[in-house]
Amino acid sequence: MSEPATVEIALFPIPSVVSFPRTTVPLHVFEPRYRRLVQDCIDDERLLAVTHTVKTIREAPRDQEDALATNQATYQPQTVFSAGMVTLVDTTPDGRLLVEVAMRERYELGRDTQTLPYRIAECTLVTDEPELDRDVRNGELKMLINAKLITIAGSSNPALVDVLQSDEWTGLDAAEFSFRVFQFLRFDADFMQELLEMRSAGDRLQRVWDVLSART
Structure with a gap:
């Protein structure tokens, strides 16, 4: 039996945010790495996953005077999540991005193809069983x-x-x-x-x- 096809997906882990296929997820993006992630997904037409988290890998810096210039906490994502295409809604004067992600399907996390400045992984489609x-x-x-x-x-x-x-x-x-x-x-x-x-x-x-x- 052949292995299931994989697709590269950029991961945006956010604690307590669980997204489902065929829903739209609005995001307010201010961290430098995730602003880069969003722009790359738009430019490269790559799927973006918004995923609930398992645990915190690295805490956010204590000095939050300039959060727009500093990456915050790093999280381990859940292994099943929804992903979709990103639409840029607006860019604020200070550089924050307001976007919407139109979730398409569920995927299961596979091997990483990139870890910095943000994570990209090969993922496989998750489908329901017939009933x-x-x-x-x-x-x-x-x-x-x-x-x-x-x-x-x-x-x-x-x-x-x-x-x-x-x-x-x-x-x-x-x-x-x-x-x-x-x-x-x-x-x-x-x-x-x-x-x-x-x-x-x-x-x-x-x-x-x-x-x-x-x-x-």
């Missing part, structure tokens, strides 16, 4: 979760309710919904990382519903 026998239940879970989100949003966020009731949103299949729902839902980062690593849309939906249904 045709769960189509009906997955559809039910999707509807239950969406109804709960509408209830939570209520009158406080009518714009979100409009999105959740739109034909485009309700027409998503359960697998797509199991990722895109995290554009609106946030849980504890470690729990979200667990959901990200699951290879089953049904399992993701069930875990989300278990949490939401326990809320009053």
Whole structure:
């Protein structure tokens, strides 16, 4: 059996940030190395991964007088993450970058091809396992979760309710919904990382519903 194809991805580890495919992640980038990373990804059309972290490898400098000129803490990334293409939204007068990353797929970390000034690694695509026998239940879970989100949003966020009731949103299949729902839902980062690593849309939906249904 042939080895799965790999793709080079630049890594942007951020503690407690877990991103999912088909969602958009806004970033405010000020560290020199990560401003370089963003610009290189744009210039080279390279995928950028925003990944939750395992631990801190090196602490940030204590003197934070000029954070724009100093690299901050260094982190060990999680081994499964989402990656996508970067769009530059704005550059502030002092050089900070406001960008959006349109996440495409999940990937698993492989060997490094670059470590400085930022990390690039060969990564392999992560996909769900087929589960045709769960189509009906997955559809039910999707509807239950969406109804709960509408209830939570209520009158406080009518714009979100409009999105959740739109034909485009309700027409998503359960697998797509199991990722895109995290554009609106946030849980504890470690729990979200667990959901990200699951290879089953049904399992993701069930875990989300278990949490939401326990809320009053």
